Structures are given as C-alpha cells and as structure tokens.
Amino acid sequence: MQRKYLVYNFSGELDDISHLFPNERLGRIAAIIRKHAQEVDIIDRANLLDLIDFGKKYMKNLGELSFYDSNKLYESRLEKEAGNILKGGYDVIFMNLWHGSGFKFSIDLSNIIKKSNPGIKIYGVGQKVDWFKEHILKLSNNSLDGLIIGLGYNAIEGIVLNEKVNNINNLILYVNGEIRENEKTPIDVDDYPVALYDGNIYRNIEHKIPIYSITLSNQACPNRCVFCIRPENYGRLNKARKTERVIEELEQLNSNYNAAHFRIEDSTPPPNSLNELSEFILNSELHGKVKFSGFSRIDTNAPGTFSLLKEAGFVALFFGIESLDDENLIRLRKGITYEQIKHTIAEVPLSGIHTVGSFIFPIPGETKQSMENTLQRVKELKPYLSSLLVLPAGVYPHTEWGKYPAKYGIQLADDYVEKSVIYPLKYLLPFKYWPPFPFKYKIMDKEIENINFGYIAKVYQKFVDKVTNEFHMPAIPDYYFLLADFIGKDYVTTTKTIIHYMIDRDYPAIGKLFSKSII
Ligand code: SF4
Structure with a gap:
C-alpha cells in the first residue's frame, strides 16, 4: 500500500543550540520509510531559516504561553502550519515531541490536523515520550494515535508495513478506550538504514548547524x-x-x-x-x-x-x-x-x-x-x-x-502527573525563575x-x-x-556568544556565526 509520510519537528523556543543540529532520529525514521519505497518529507522547523521566518516576536509570545493558553498571534502560525501540512496530502505523521513550547505547539498542531482530517494517523516519537509515555496520550485528547517508545525503529517499520498495531512492539496506543503498552523489545540499530539527510527530503537542512x-x-x-x-x-x-x-x-x-x-x-x-x-x-x-x-x-x-x-x-x-x-x-x-x-x-x-x-x-x-x-x-x-x-x-x-517517592523523601503534588507533563523547562532562565515543580523533596x-x-x-x-x-x-x-x-574560537567565548544570541532570539546572528556552512 502506497502512503505518504511526514516526519515533523518543532522544538519551540531555541533554548539549546543542539536543536539546530541535524536530527539523526528523524533522519533514520525517514530512511526506514524510504527503504519500503514510500514517500516521505522531513519538516524540522529547528533551523535558522524557519526560526527567522517565525520571527522573534512569535517565538517570544510562544515561549510565554502556558500549555492551555492561546492568543491570536500564536494561533495564526499554528493554523498556517496545519494548513500547509494538510495540503501536503500526508497519510501518516511521526510527530517529534520535545518539552516546553515546542511540545505545546506540536500537540495543538496534531489536534487541528486530526479535527480537519481524522483519517491521518499521528504517532508521537522522541524524548518527551520517553519521559511521560501514556500520560502524553491521555493529554493529547485523541489527536495522537500512538506513541513510539525509545528509539522504536521496529515500531516505525511495523507501521510502515501496515502491521496490526496491537502486534507492533515498542508502541503505546489506545485500545477500546484503554491505554495499551505493547511488548518492549530491544532493537539492533544496524538492522535499520542510516539517517537520510538529503535536502530534497530533509527540508532546510542546509540551515542547520x-x-x-x-x-x-x-x-x-x-x-x-x-x-x-x-x-x-x-x-x-x-x-x-x-x-x-x-x-x-x-x-x-x-x-x-x-x-x-x-x-x-x-x-x-x-x-x-x-x-x-x-x-x-x-x-x-x-x-x-x-x-x-x-x-x-x-x-x-x-x-x-x-x-x-x-x-x-x-x-x-x-x-x-x-x-x-x-x-x-x-x-x-x-x-x-x-x-x-x-x-x-x-x-x-x-x-x-x-x-x-x-x-x-x-x-x-x-x-x-x-x-x-x-x-x-x-x-x-x-x-x-x-x-x-x-x-x-x-x-x-x-x-x-x-x-x-516516599522511600526517597519525595512528595508529589496531587496533580503531579498533569503538571509534570506540561511543565515548561526553561533552560535559559535562572532556576529561581522557573515555575514551581509539582513535587518537592526533603533536603538539608x-x-x-x-x-x-x-x-x-x-x-x-x-x-x-x-x-x-x-x-x-x-x-x-x-x-x-x-x-x-x-x-575556530575558544570555547568560553563561543559559549557566551551563542547563549547571548539565544537569549536575544537573534537567529540571524547565529546564522552568521556559523556562516561558513549555513546559507
Ligand atoms: S548510567 Fe544509565 S541509568 Fe544511569 S543515568 Fe546514565 S543512562 Fe541513566
């Protein structure tokens, strides 16, 4: 069966420069899809061209919104993105989930896409899945069809081969209203093709570091x-x-x-x-x-x-x-x-x-x-x-x-799970300005x-x-x-310069810093 796939990532606020590196996991997912002669695009918005296009104002607004908040500026881009994806004619989307503002955007995006076209299958992949697993599925309000645990390349292949989802290992899904975590099996990475970084599939990769x-x-x-x-x-x-x-x-x-x-x-x-x-x-x-x-x-x-x-x-x-x-x-x-x-x-x-x-x-x-x-x-x-x-x-x-928790002197808030899954880690802010954790522990x-x-x-x-x-x-x-x-600079100056640019949301300056490779 011929299907068209999208591998999508939006990391939100640039709070870690490594978001701008080519994403190997996304590249491997695309390579597995191509191995089975299916059509695939990677849209990874964590690149300097797209960040400049989103703009400082948009990114600041996004970074300040909490998970359940919204406003016109936020929605304008979200709807545009959903429209573009829907126009792309995709049957299956692998949605990379990261924490913070990128997570919010990706879940809201999945909701809009699913409401407009319930036939599109959307699976969550990535680090946020590793941290929160089934709690993400509960939060997604049925916009995600499943979650892929760990590297999960076997699950990607099972989906591409259209196997019965109940039989696909390393997959979490809803079955008859109940969360089901399929068997977890260790994978051998060499059983899968290496990541695809070709610009005709991995869009705007030339604008990554x-x-x-x-x-x-x-x-x-x-x-x-x-x-x-x-x-x-x-x-x-x-x-x-x-x-x-x-x-x-x-x-x-x-x-x-x-x-x-x-x-x-x-x-x-x-x-x-x-x-x-x-x-x-x-x-x-x-x-x-x-x-x-x-x-x-x-x-x-x-x-x-x-x-x-x-x-x-x-x-x-x-x-x-x-x-x-x-x-x-x-x-x-x-x-x-x-x-x-x-x-x-x-x-x-x-x-x-x-x-x-x-x-x-x-x-x-x-x-x-x-x-x-x-x-x-x-x-x-x-x-x-x-x-x-x-x-x-x-x-x-x-x-x-x-x-x-009790064994370690940890006390979880009553709404610990709900708050943790949407907790906005803010790496660029001093810790004292982070929102309170939904847990505390015995110290001193x-x-x-x-x-x-x-x-x-x-x-x-x-x-x-x-x-x-x-x-x-x-x-x-x-x-x-x-x-x-x-x-070709010393590491202290390099770090200070990059962090300064990230705090300023000065994406053109980051591009200039790495200009020998970035267009
Ligand atoms: S050694 Fe293993 S279990 Fe311990 S922090 Fe590292 S990855 Fe985790």
Whole structure:
C-alpha cells in the first residue's frame, strides 16, 4: 500500500543550540520509510531559516504561553502550519515531541490536523515520550494515535508495513478506550538504514548547524540510576553496533556532506566502543579530518583510552557524576565511587580532551554535610574539569523516584502527573525563575512540610554560586567544544556568544556565526 509520510519537528523556543543540529532520529525514521519505497518529507522547523521566518516576536509570545493558553498571534502560525501540512496530502505523521513550547505547539498542531482530517494517523516519537509515555496520550485528547517508545525503529517499520498495531512492539496506543503498552523489545540499530539527510527530503537542512549525531548502540543502559528513565524505555540490554558500520556511516557523512563534527549520542556507550571506534578512525581516511564529543562512563575506560581518543579527534567528554558524596552516590545507585571518579577525571585532561562533569544538586535527601562533601571534592577536581553542569533533581513518573517517592523523601503534588507533563523547562532562565515543580523533596534535614520550591531554588543557587564565583568553573556542555572547534574560537567565548544570541532570539546572528556552512 502506497502512503505518504511526514516526519515533523518543532522544538519551540531555541533554548539549546543542539536543536539546530541535524536530527539523526528523524533522519533514520525517514530512511526506514524510504527503504519500503514510500514517500516521505522531513519538516524540522529547528533551523535558522524557519526560526527567522517565525520571527522573534512569535517565538517570544510562544515561549510565554502556558500549555492551555492561546492568543491570536500564536494561533495564526499554528493554523498556517496545519494548513500547509494538510495540503501536503500526508497519510501518516511521526510527530517529534520535545518539552516546553515546542511540545505545546506540536500537540495543538496534531489536534487541528486530526479535527480537519481524522483519517491521518499521528504517532508521537522522541524524548518527551520517553519521559511521560501514556500520560502524553491521555493529554493529547485523541489527536495522537500512538506513541513510539525509545528509539522504536521496529515500531516505525511495523507501521510502515501496515502491521496490526496491537502486534507492533515498542508502541503505546489506545485500545477500546484503554491505554495499551505493547511488548518492549530491544532493537539492533544496524538492522535499520542510516539517517537520510538529503535536502530534497530533509527540508532546510542546509540551515542547520552541521554537527551530526552518531549512535554506537541501541542506547539501552544496563545500570539502574534512581532518577533515570533510560533503562525503562530503551531497555537494559545494550546492543552495540558494529564499528565497521559506524565508520561507513561517518565516511558517507564526510564525503556526502563534508561532515567533520560528530556528537556521540549514547549516554552509556558500550564498554570499549569508544576505544574501538578510535582505533578504526586511526586506520581510516577519516584520521585527522573528524572531531567528536560525547558521553563516557567513569568506570569503563582501559588504561591509555583517552590519549587514543584524543588522537582520533575527541575534543570533549561528558561524565554523569551527579554527586561526590559517598552516601549520595549509593542512594543514586550510580555504581561508581569517588576514588573511581577522581582517577578517571584526573586522567582525561592529560590527553588534551576537555572534561565536562554533570551534577544533580540538590538530590532528595541532600544534607548540609553531603553538600559540603561534594563541594570539597569539586574543589579537588577543579584542576581537571573544564566545565561543571548542575541541574536540580527532577522527578519523572517512570523512574524509581517517581514510582516510590516516599522511600526517597519525595512528595508529589496531587496533580503531579498533569503538571509534570506540561511543565515548561526553561533552560535559559535562572532556576529561581522557573515555575514551581509539582513535587518537592526533603533536603538539608528540614521536615518536608517546611520545604517549598523557593527553598530548593535557594539551596541550588548557593551551590551554583560557590562553583561559579568561588571556584570559577564555567558550565559548558560537551558539544560547545565541537562548536568552538567548528568556528575556530575558544570555547568560553563561543559559549557566551551563542547563549547571548539565544537569549536575544537573534537567529540571524547565529546564522552568521556559523556562516561558513549555513546559507
Ligand atoms: S543515568 Fe546514565 S548510567 Fe544511569 S541509568 Fe541513566 S543512562 Fe544509565
């Protein structure tokens, strides 16, 4: 059966520069559709041409609207977008769902499309699905026909092959008014074609920043950190890709699109996969032509790993450290100790690779003592860390914290689920200006009744101030080191410039910054 497909993304306010990178997941979905000789378009509005076209005024208005609010300006563009999509004659839409204003826009867009043409099938994909799963389906008011969990390429293929939806694994759907979560099965990414980035399918891709994503596995994680949704949705059986296939993909991207900067997406790369990738790079034509950043585990690096990675082109590595207090590490089920952290973090910069340490502060059960312990050890690690990122603990429904809150001193609001799913994360605003969380947790030995969002924000700020003002440590995600390399500037200036432009919604200036590649 011949059907026409749309893969759609609108990330809303540009609060993270990585939205402007070509989206590998969308590209792979399109490639699976093309493999079965069906027609497909990718409309990914997170590109500089479309952002300029939406305009500063529109984006500001969108960013300020809460989920259930609307106004004329917002609706004007929403209706125009729905009209364009309906004119496109699509039978099936895969709607990428992100948080914040992009999520609102995508759900409202799905509602309009579905009301005008109930025959169009719309499936939600992407990170927001991973975080909230069936709660998104409930919220969507029947505008979404289903949700695809994790990478879910098997579910995409099942839909394209028109299989019975009840038999498609990694799919959540409504059956007779009831939510049904089909069986979850781990996938093997090498069973599916690599992402399509051709401009005739991936529209306006030339107006994105050419930092390409690469995956080394099915992104499952064998660990069980209490705050993380990954093992639940991607599974715990990590299936590594064949390194030869990864190299082929890199070579194709390099020769077809002149791609030279790559971010590795696996939050837990399979053991030894970064070494093996690096060895292959050193023995290929890619050596000296490519740069990488990505995640790394503290405890899976053989001696000599980092100098090998540096030689292969790695510029920065991101480590999820979360806390440096021994008790906190145990309670988070991180599976690593301070000794291991210190050993690894001290080794990375010797190779010339920048080290990014990511922390959660405060965590439920944080005490004055655990804060002091962490800060003391941050001071010890300061000479080795190029960057330190901190976010307060978030509680998601399908995590250990979300499932058993009382065990961890967490109190969920009565409307926790409803509020969480529409909670507008605002990465560019200081945390104290975020809307209150629909949960709170016991910290600093205070009774939970005496804790509110303002107090959590105050404790967070105290920690951040110490790191920023006393230790003088910047907060720079790993991919900013790639961007700095790309434009040939230092990473601190690059980060400040990009964040300044994002806050100003100055999309033309971002385009100019990357003008050697963006039209
Ligand atoms: S935080 Fe990282 S290591 Fe822990 S479960 Fe999630 S992906 Fe795995």
